[in-house]
Amino acid sequence: MYSCSDLKKGLKLMVDGEPHVIVAFDFTKPGKGQALYKCKLRNMITGSLFDRTYRSGESFEPASLEDRDMQYLYQDETGYVFMDQKTFEQVTLTEETLGDDKYFLIDNMDVKVLMFGDRAIGITLPNFVNLKVTQTDPWVKGDTAAGNNKPATVETGYSLQVPSFVEEGDLIQIDTRTGAYNTRVKE
Missing domain, CATH: 2.30.30.30 (SH3 type barrels.)
Known part of the structure; x- marks a missing residue:
């Protein structure tokens, strides 16, 4: 107590x-x-x-809550499906329950699912996730001023500000706690 x-x-x-x-x-x-x-x-x-x-x-x-290690499998019309790696039991979370965390989920990602009894009520993501940039404006020669950012969209549909040198097809690391660009990643 x-x-x-x-x-x-x-x-x-x-x-x-x-x-x-x-x-x-x-x-x-x-x-x-x-x-x-x-x-x-x-x-x-x-x-x-x-x-x-x-x-x-x-x-x-x-609160009688339990964190369970699970793996994100896929999204269907009912929601986002996760599987317990020990028991192979599957749970589904709705888009409303996940909020913005849905933008950082990639197939086979290991997450912690917060359980209240037998009910899944939230997830804890890894601190960083690597996602591919699918849309951004091309770099223009002379755009070298410090702090010069541009909008970009990644493969999950999430939009964020990235430095001007990031191009379409680049793999970038995003901080899932803040949703901000962290660094460009070599493949």
Whole structure:
């Protein structure tokens, strides 16, 4: 069990029978009375945000979540299919559940799938992924100014800003935490 002193940003706990994560946290101690812990919570199943204030002395149940090593297989009309590498069990996540993470999935990629009981509620990607540039404007002689970026689209449909020397067909490394260009990769 967690107490109010354990509350912090990123902590996962059960609220009303569903897992929630604290996305913002503020502690206030009025001159008189109990300390207040103001939290902004995100429901990990529905994605809804709400504010809740707790008083010191309250306790919380930790969220019973499990990270499972899985492999991304394919996308079909029902969603994105992942397979547990030990049991070969398959789970499907919807496009809404994945959000922007769907742009960084490539076939046979190893990911961690966050499970709440038997239900998949999210994924954790590797920090970096290599994707091929499918569309970008050609480099123009003289475009050498520092910080001169241009838009590009990669094989998964994701659009980002890349340096002017990156061309169509190049393999680039993207930071999945920020969605930003990291470096060009030799094949």
